[in-house]
Amino acid sequence: MNQRAPSKYGTQVIKPDDFDIFWGELLERSDKIPLNASLTLDSMRSTEQVEVFEVHYDSLNSLRVFGWYCLPRFRPRPLPARVFYPGYISEPTLPKAHAEQGYATFGAAPRGKLRSNRQFNPGYPGLLTHNLVDRQSYAYQGFYLDAIRVIDFLTEQPEVDSERIGIQGSSQGGALTLVAAALRPQVKAASVGAPYLTGVVDAIDLTRTYPYEEINDYLRLHPQNRDAMVKTWNYYDCINFADRIQCPIIVYIGLQDDVCPPETTYPLMDKIQSPEKKLYAYDGHGHDANHHVHDQVVDTFFDNQLKT
């Protein structure tokens, strides 16, 4: 069905020489900030099987960030954990159903998402181009760090086995999974669907679909800022994080994806260093990336990686 050759497309993404220094300094700043996590039981969302907590924690630039934390009520020993990162427009997952399967689960809501938007709210559309020309204040700087601090939160929880943390997401959730796997090597396993924020400078030439179209909108109005945009994105593109990823990882895409073009995933896969990596490329699928069927593959993958 697919007439193109997305695996042959290549990429224009360049890794800056000081990429590791840039992120090293940011991590150092971020790691000095205590989480000051608070957990509040949400009785209305809790069930006989699962306790649901509203979590708040501190993150970069004094922002308070939200997340859903679910625990099976029956937990005789430390639990494996699964983190669910959200898509660009989707609401943070309240992952109660997976907690019923014996996991501690966390639905992340990085800054700007509902319940994390009191201090920072660039909107949708808006997030992708917020301070796009400045890597020091670009929206995704704090957004990425909020996401990786979820791993720090879980590591602090006595009911969680910090050796068995798995992370997952699709689209933007896939991108956050890649970044967290790269910057928090204690992550045990990762699953990525239709990764967004990957090969961004390629993607804007390949599609007219939002959210990437936000950048095309921006460049139509500010064509003089193209070089600055590219420069910023080279510090944030998931392709440039990929060589730090060591954990087992599965990636799934749709070969007719108009939102996150499949062409951008192949250079990513080439760079991932993990000895256990697998790409599932589904012909006949778009941005859904065949999750209807593939979700079972993901569950089995995590059961094998985290429960044995």
Place this chain on the structure above:
Amino acid sequence: MKPEDFSSYWLQLEQELIRVEPAPECTEIPLRSTPEGKVFGLLLTSLGGYRIFAYYCVPHGKGPFPVIYRLPNYGSVVHIPPFEERCNHISIALCHRGQRLSDEPFAASYPGLLTQGIESPQTYIYREIASDCLRVMDFLLTREEVDHRRISLVGGDLAFWTAAMRPQALTLFYTPSMFYKSLQKASTSSHYPLEEFNDYFRAFPKSRKQVETTLEYFEPMNFAPGVSSSTMMMEESEGDGDDLAAAFGREIDRCTTYHSSFRDGVRQAQWIADKLKTGEPLLPEHWS
């Protein structure tokens, strides 16, 4: 079961809505306009004096143009209509009250919106949300650039209600969402948003009868006889929509989802193009 006062309930809403001056305000958003057409931010006043937002996209050239009116899904964010669609249609995407850009003074909670005010049909938030949907349709019917005989509605239950109450819509591409057999489906699910109903019953165990009563006013089967638009219903699985299809009392087009945004998207675009007689639809490059 259809409430005896179903028609008068919705007639009352119409009577309240007609007394509200819509006060449209259309402002171009240069950042989103393209060489193919302009994108406007549209503000309208809806029930209760609430100001709602919609993206209103008008192609360059001589109208009137056929319209694709996208009704929102469940969630806080509404996308700008697709670029390809904007090239040769008027495209409009509503952000109903509570969603971003229509979230002053009311910002919806997710989860939470689905059960807000559900204790009574008069207080249920979806009564007001339905009025937001109708308000946009009424706006379209006042516009010279709109081809009033070629308006297509796309979406879930909000699109269905709109089609039932605004027969001017030529077509409806409908995907049943949260209000078709909602409690029956919630009873076998722990996934959101349907889980919101289960959460509500756990918190308010004596409320079931009231909730059932409220939801009957929003059940698509009770609206179906009033839908005169040419309809395509895309079902989750084969037979899933049998009861709803029967409630129309006439033949409608039906299909089962491919669980592929690509294949479902192509089918939707082709069905709408066929009904609006706009020729071969423009599709994203990756779908060609």
